[in-house]
Amino acid sequence: MTEDxxxxxxxxxxxKYYGARAAVSGVSFELWPGEVLAVVGESGSGKSTLLNSVAxxxxxxxxxxxxxxxxxxxxxxxxMSEAQRRLLARTDWGYVHQxxxxxxxxxxxxxxxxxxxxxxxxxxxxxxxxxxxxxWLERVEMDVARIDDTPATFSGGMRQRLQIARNLVTRxxxxxxxxxxxGLDVSVQAKLLDLLRSLTRGLxxxxxxxxxxxxxxxxxxxxxxxxxxxxxxETGLTDQVLDDPQHPYTQLLVSSVLQP
Amino acid sequence: xxxxxTVLPALRVDGLAKRFTLHHQGGVELPVxxxxxxxxxxxxxxxxDGPSGAGKSTLLKLIYxxYRATAGSIRVRRESASAxxxxxxxxxxxxxALRRDTIGYVSQxxxxxxxxxxxxxxxxxxxVGGEADTSALREAHRKAQELLLRLRIPQRLWHVPPATFSGGEQQRINIARSFIRSWPILLLDEPTASLxxxxxxxxxxxxxxxxxxxxxxxxxxxxxxxxxxxxxxxIDMERFQPRPGSR
Numbered sequence: 001m002t003e004d005x006x007x008x009x010x011x012x013x014x015x016k017y018y019g020a021r022a023a024v025s026g027v028s029f030e031l032w033p034g035e036v037l038a039v040v041g042e043s044g045s046g047k048s049t050l051l052n053s054v055a056x057x058x059x060x061x062x063x064x065x066x067x068x069x070x071x072x073x074x075x076x077x078x079x080m081s082e083a084q085r086r087l088l089a090r091t092d093w094g095y096v097h098q099x100x101x102x103x104x105x106x107x108x109x110x111x112x113x114x115x116x117x118x119x120x121x122x123x124x125x126x127x128x129x130x131x132x133x134x135x136w137l138e139r140v141e142m143d144v145a146r147i148d149d150t151p152a153t154f155s156g157g158m159r160q161r162l163q164i165a166r167n168l169v170t171r172x173x174x175x176x177x178x179x180x181x182x183g184l185d186v187s188v189q190a191k192l193l194d195l196l197r198s199l200t201r202g203l204x205x206x207x208x209x210x211x212x213x214x215x216x217x218x219x220x221x222x223x224x225x226x227x228x229x230x231x232x233x234e235t236g237l238t239d240q241v242l243d244d245p246q247h248p249y250t251q252l253l254v255s256s257v258l259q260p
Numbered sequence: 261x262x263x264x265x266t267v268l269p270a271l272r273v274d275g276l277a278k279r280f281t282l283h284h285q286g287g288v289e290l291p292v293x294x295x296x297x298x299x300x301x302x303x304x305x306x307x308x309d310g311p312s313g314a315g316k317s318t319l320l321k322l323i324y325x326x327y328r329a330t331a332g333s334i335r336v337r338r339e340s341a342s343a344x345x346x347x348x349x350x351x352x353x354x355x356x357a358l359r360r361d362t363i364g365y366v367s368q369x370x371x372x373x374x375x376x377x378x379x380x381x382x383x384x385x386x387x388v389g390g391e392a393d394t395s396a397l398r399e400a401h402r403k404a405q406e407l408l409l410r411l412r413i414p415q416r417l418w419h420v421p422p423a424t425f426s427g428g429e430q431q432r433i434n435i436a437r438s439f440i441r442s443w444p445i446l447l448l449d450e451p452t453a454s455l456x457x458x459x460x461x462x463x464x465x466x467x468x469x470x471x472x473x474x475x476x477x478x479x480x481x482x483x484x485x486x487x488x489x490x491x492x493x494x495i496d497m498e499r500f501q502p503r504p505g506s507r
Contacts, residue, residue, distance in 0.1 A: 032353055035353075035356075190374045190375075191374075191375065193374075194373060194374055194375050194376070197373065201388070219373065222352075222356055223352050223356075235352075236328070236352060237325065237326075237352050237355055237356070239326050240325065240326060240327070240328060243321070243326055243327065244280075244321075244326065244327040244328055246281075246328065247283075248283035248284065251282070251283050251284055252283075252284060255284065
């Protein structure tokens with residue numbers, strides 16, 4: 001495996017206030033191609049705000065987020081034009097919402113949900129779009145016969161699969177995931193996690209996964225960041241942080257669950 | 261021809277200490293290891309010996325960077341790079357690379373992934389990093405089958421997820437998974453703990469083969485006969501016990 005010489009994402013000193021309260025205060029990290037990073041912490045720890053600041057969905061009050069673009073090297077995502085940022089979000093980035101309803105168009109067919117991002121890249125050939133959509137439904141283990149049904153008729157697990165297919169069809173290099181499995185039944189969760197694991201490994205995807213579930217982090221992530229009150233209190237390899245936690249807060253988190 | 265690789269150790273541990281601080285038990289400190297110094301050369305099998313609680317598993321976990329050292333250094337020679345890596349100071353990315361190309365580790369327990377069959381669990385270490393083409397996949401499966409046969413895993417179990425296997429079967433899956441790659445450094449934590457005599461002897465042969473191709477093996481073998489059979493050097497871990505009251 002060749003070694004990359006540059007991170008795909010660099011986050012430097014990101015700060016985000018809501019009113020007088022700092023939801024994120026001074027978080028920095030790098031992500032390298034193919035790496036999956038978990039951001040864990042309890043609700044209110046700032047992990048979702050961090051994700052949205054990095055994914056350019058909210059504008060941080062301070063700090064910088066740079067992404068390694070295909071043609072122009074590292075680019076400050078918050079300094080891009082709105083049009084550039086939208087193109088990035090539809091092509092090289094993916095964003096998997098906790099609630100699939102937010103990430104899907106509920107009134108168009110499953111096939112069209114997957115095909116939409118291809119069309120954003122300029123693909124106009126209906127047959128190719130449909131066959132690519134069908135192949136992605138298969139990859140996320142959905143019944144291809146449901147290609148013309150709308151997600152409104154799908155179960156929570158199927159919607160989440162469809163959302164993943166919709167995101168991955170353009171072969172993004174970086175995917176953001178906000179609690180991707182937490183709204184689902186336990187059995188459905190396990191299958192989806194397994195799917196996410198094989199997709200991220202198989203496609204060498206870089207990903208940031210926000211989760212409150214340490215087992216999800218253990219299964220999916222190479223590295224981990226622990227957030228508390230907007231600060232990064234600990235970081236390291238996932239198994240290091242879970243098996244030999246150093247910070248009092250991480251020790252509390254790890255000891256509060258059954259066998260993470 | 262001067263081959264420095266036979267002269268320099270594959271692994272050097274110097275003055276290594278490990279102490280756990282339990283913040284929620286009144287900040288109590290548990291010293292486990294102190295002043296650990298050892299070397300492992302290519303072709304050696306170093307056995308860590310000592311009673312339960314002597315910190316044998318802890319030392320392997322420190323070398324694998326699963327635990328973080330309190331003091332001291334661990335220097336590993338990486339195949340693809342000329343310089344040594346100091347494990348206790350390396351960044352996450354270097355450690356991940358080290359685990360990808362240099363250090364293999366057999367833990368006492370198999371951490372199973374739901375729904376993945378035994379053959380794929382064993383083949384996985386050959387397929388990390390990028391999409392595998394079909395010939396790489398076929399070759400990985402062929403090697404996995406060979407190991408499963410040698411370790412006497414019945415063929416009807418090959419496509420079954422190992423979560424339902426017995427302890428001994430899971431352990432053999434774990435072993436197969438770790439011997440499928442030619443790791444330059446191989447850490448073995450009780451690889452024969454729940455195995456019968458035939459399988460113990462297979463594992464001993466696998467260790468000999470790894471040494472023959474130049475691996476440095478560091479292991480814990482509770483069974484004295486297995487230890488005598490495979491070890492080229494035995495380290496008494498009681499030497500590294502922290503003295504009461506010492507820091």
